Amino acid sequence: MxxxxxxxxxxxxxxxxxxxxxxxxxxxxxxxxxxxxxxxxxxxxxxxxxxxxxxxxxxxxxxxxxxxxxxxxxxxxxxxxxxxxxxxxxxxxxxxxxxxxxxxxxxxxxxxxxxxxxxxxxxxRCQEFLALREGIEEGRQQHAKLRGLRSIHKKHLKSCLAELIAEHGLAAEVQDIADAFEAWPSADKLHRMSLEELEAHVAEADALCTAALDLLQAMSETHGGPHENERSYIQDTTQDFNEVPCNASVDQQSAGKPAPSNVEDAAPSGAPSCREEKAGAGDAEHKSKILTNIPIQTFIPLASEEMRFYLDARRLGRGGWSSLHLHDFTVAALCRLPELGINRSAWDDAVRKMGVEGATWCVFILDAKAGDPDTPIVSPGGYLRAMTRRHEEGTLNIVGGLIGLSMRQNAE
Structure with a gap:
């Protein structure tokens, strides 16, 4: 027995x-x-x-x-x-x-x-626990993404408010925006917010930032100032890019070719004398040197389908593509980071070293190239880090990269 x-x-x-x-x-x-x-x-x-x-x-x-x-x-x-x-x-x-x-x-x-x-x-219950951990990690990543978005909203709004006050004083509309901005929770408090609370706050912060940018644009137009997104005459996309102030020459033969997937050769090269390359994080965060010289409508056909989705969502109800600001492109770029598999640290490093606008256009360029069937980008995160290194070396030419996208799009 x-x-x-x-x-x-x-x-x-x-x-x-x-x-x-x-x-x-x-x-x-x-x-x-x-x-x-x-x-x-x-x-x-x-x-x-x-x-x-x-x-x-x-x-x-x-x-x-x-x-x-x-x-x-x-x-x-x-x-x-x-x-x-x-x-x-x-x-x-x-x-x-x-x-x-x-x-x-x-x-x-x-x-x-x-x-x-x-x-x-x-x-x-191991599989159940694995699913729970995956959900926790997704929530953590979403929380970090939202805090990053709030950071961008804060940078652009703070910069925009400074210009509004300097140019137009504390008009009633400006004062309302300033008061709402002062009521924002600190960065430390964001970490203690639930995901739902943070989502609601970031949506409000985004709306306030957009309202400030729209107000600045409207006041500038009322007082006869330049419209960032308008030009009196546009002949073609390539001409628009060539008119961006830049003393450095661009290799027109290679500009229209797809970029190699090797991250060391990822960023388009160019002499460091371009005015855009001297733009750093100390400049007005909400302003775009590139959009001052090139109308926004020029960029839309160059964007990936996924990037256009985010831009289109942001322009709805706001009077067409011309109503978009640099802020909208930056938010769209941040939305694309996790979808491209780009670690947040790569973006933060790019912002620290070349400013928000530089980082935004780098993501815009690599995102447009990422889906190229002939020479796909193997590592978008490595590509962005390579572009950041090129900026530090003084050889990054963002306008050249945009010209390349334009010429490739015209050739298709």
């Missing part, structure tokens, strides 16, 4: 971790999802102590069931807490579905009789 029972146990298959996951990786997974399961830090520390007393191989083979046979007093000694603390933690872990307690009538635990704390109940 005993031999039959032993043989039956040998054929039992226990839950095991997904292929490639080790015990420590499983513990890290539980760490990540614990807040969603209602597990506090103290109980999580007890869970780690108990699972650390098991054999790592038991989580992978399926031939044995991972179990901690330590008594509560022993776990308490390892944790340097009272046994009552361990009892409370175990209640919490059982309720969260992370452990199952199988003890003798007096609560004793022993490996000889198979009594202890088992982890199969948590192992069975």
């Amino acid at each position: 005993a031999e039959a029972i032993l043989e039956a146990r040998q054929h039992i298959s226990f839950p095991s971790l997904p292929q490639g996951m080790e015990r420590d990786g499983f513990v890290a997974l539980i760490d990540a999802v614990a807040p969603l399961l209602g597990v506090r830090s103290a109980a999580l520390a007890t869970f780690r102590t108990m699972i650390g007393a098991t054999r790592p191989s038991a989580f992978k083979s399926g031939e044995e069931e991972p179990c901690c046979y330590l008594a509560q007093s022993e776990i308490a000694k390892k944790r340097k807490v009272s046994p009552s603390r361990i009892r409370a933690d175990e209640v919490q872990l059982v309720a969260a579905g992370l452990i199952e307690k199988r003890t003798m009538g007096n609560g004793a635990r022993s490996g000889f009789v198979g009594c202890g704390v088992y982890f199969s109940v948590a192992i069975k």
